[in-house]
Amino acid sequence: MRLQGLLFSFMMGIIAIVHLYLYMLWLTLQIFYYICQSVYHSIFGLHEKEVAGEIVLITGAGHGIGKELAIQYASLGAKVVCLDVNKHTNEETANQIGKNACAYQCDVTKREEIFALAKKVKKEVGDVTILVNNAGIMPCRAFLDYTADEIEQIFNINVLAHFWMLQAFLPIMIEKNYGHVVALSSIAGIAGFPNLIPYSASKHAVRGLMDAIDNELRVTNKEKSQINFTTIYPYMEDTGLCKKPKINKMLKAFLLLSSTKDTAAQIIKAQRQNIRRKSIPSFWLSLVALVRLLPENAQISVTDFIDSGIEPS
Template identity: 55%
Template sequence: MDLREFKRLTGEIMVTAYAGIAVFADVVLLIFKMLYYVVESIFWLIFPVEEKNVSGEVVLITGAGHGIGRELALQYATLGAKVVCWDLNENGNKETAEEIKKINETASVYTYRCDVTNREEVIRVAAEVQRDVGDVTILVNNAGIMPCHTLMDHTPEEIRKTFDVNVIAHFWMLQTFLPSMIKKNHGHVVALSSMAGIAGLPNLVPYCGSKFAVRGIMEAIHLELRDAMLPKQLNIKFTCIYPYMVDTGLCKKPKMRFPTLFSLVPPKTAAAEIVKAQRRNVQEASIPSVFFHINNIFRNFPDKVPLLVRDFLDSGVEAD
């Protein structure tokens, strides 16, 4: 072996060794960071992070004319936010605004009729909001529908509408309101999924599919913006909420073996938990909060174990 060949082989060995050491160092650093964040999460579980101030923020809520949307509007207005109510139901929207004004005559509340499944209409009404109120800084995608039938009883129109309202509308809202948040690197997006977006349920096949989709959208857009903003820190937060059955009228025939444990959640309670999660920058939360963790635990068991638990609890919805 001549000197030149020896130097080449030595160089290759050194490069390989250096790469191996670098990977080893990265693995050690990864483990250290993972342990740090585990300890940090335990700390915040014991000592919850302080809820951030939303006074002066422009909060847009879809489906604000009733149920959770109305309660969200009331609670954000009480906290001093400028509340923008979107709904197809103009009368419901007006009633929400009137309730807010009864609590505080000086509260800033604006109502707009908008079909969130219509991209052109979303863009048009968003321009009105920007002109009248300013840039939306907290977007709450709350609007949703929940037809309850067996899959074979769903009409094609009903399935399409479920996905238009529960999924497609999210894309139009995100494409419309994220640019101003990205420009300022400030904002928060909240999306209402469901426990039916965590675990499938009979008589809700299209609804479950739509709510599983919401979870994927929120996780993916968060990661996409995080990568796009590097090396800067992303200051646009994302919160995905998974409520159990809420007493809004959507769930007409709830079924529960233990009603004291699995009673319908009052809209006011659900809204309070959503606002709290948003103000604490929680990325995912169920209502009640324990449900999310229980599901994660049972997903680690053999497939038949969660089925046994479901059969025992016998909770869900009957077909309309």
Template identity: 35%
Template sequence: MAPILGLAQELLVFLGKSILVVVESLVFTFIPVPRKKVAGEIVLITGAGSGLGRLLALKFARLGSVLVLWDINQERNEETRKMVQEAGVAGAYAYTCDCSQREDVYRVASQVKKEVGDVSILINNAGIVTGRKFLDCPDELMEKSLDVNFKAHLWTYKAFLPAMIANDHGHLVCISSSAGLIGVYGLADYCASKFAAFGFAETVFFETFASKQKGIKTTIVCPFFIKTQMFEGCTSRLSYVLPILEPEYAVEKIVDAILKEQLYLYMPRFIYIMVFLKSFLPPKLGMLLAEYVGAFNFMDGFTNSKKKD
């Protein structure tokens, strides 16, 4: 009898807590979630030399954060540093770092800790795309995709998470992709790296949550194509539900999700529906839907030759 009472009690506690969480979510559907202040926070952005990384840097500069900018491209990273300086940043430090190299990440990370301090918002944004079908993609390029788009996240977490835990204060941001939720024709290595980045960030979130490290937040971002250099030439057939996103819009949403401490951000909203449908539709119907939305042809116009060669 006693074990049954124990189980019933556990179930009641679970149901009670669940109701509270649902009520809280409903309340925040109608009233705006308070945004956290990030003035003075040390924000590290990888891949800050262009695209989303540069725009994120500008946005955090305007919010009063201290910026640590990492990129493999020294010149473009320095350009970003100058741009954020002109935007009136509290402090901006540019470091050349090849995030695909573990030793480079650790070396530059310890330099940052000495010269700037403990990073409190880590944005793993650096990324590359090969854009070739699996059997056409050379092994070295596939390895590089995994090194930059996924493994770099392991090394940056190892470098900066311990201090966040010690301070009970930190935010881990993973720029994954909708290609980290659903396979995309012609992007096998990219999808593998983005699924891995998603799974890794989600698991560390579970670990910090279960360890009651309440000060450590996570945001995982999964956007569809964005008009940056990375996926230049790619098209979307159903642009009313799956538009190619404007970079400024994407960055606005990403920063807002960080300030709201939102765990998942998929954009556009249709991605939530696609992920939901994928979980139960018969695979043949899923393929029909994929064909209908043009998923087998997204990459047809891909012209990012710099990264292709």
């Protein structure tokens, strides 16, 4: 009897090893397939889905990247919902676009306002199918010079607003199993910049939020999720937020401020191609990943060599 038990345990162990081997083989084949797919797409490009007829809601549409996103989405045939706390500039954006845009004033730090707005947009425009969480602020100073109110405001706008917007607009996307969420993080949310510590922390939080919610919907959906998530990691943008950029003269050609027009075009292209993560300029994510493989002191040497960022204002 004891011999039979030992034999049974041995056989079960062999079966478990075979199963593990097969799973590892299948995983290896999947990895190889996706590497080949990535190479193919790098050479021939990705298909860009149509956005004509989609309802695109953009926060912070009154100026900068948000305004340019609204203009470019509308030019592609989308119905654009412009959202901003500044009523005047927001309406200017919508008026500049014309019939394909409408403007709503809303403070994205207030959850109740967002939920009331969601009901109003659904009734007056329709169900939002593309949500772009763009609104953000970037006060720049040494860490100990920030006030408690300033730090709270940074997180209210740059992080918590993403939660409230998702809670308000994601349920209908889940119900219909259709939609796309775009969020603006930052290279500062990956690398961490001096004089931007609360901002860097808030953008790191956006990165974590987007990665986690993407994974949650993927593993919990009974059918394959058709809701896509795109996180954008800009470096330094010419929006007026970078008041005192510090750029290494030797690397100036690679580290110039990106224009809002070009940045918006790259964001829309990434969304249309269902790209999960994209940096602007595009080399930054690969560069950061590569540097992270180096010893810590070597990483510091690379950071000191780049020697760029933002001075306190």
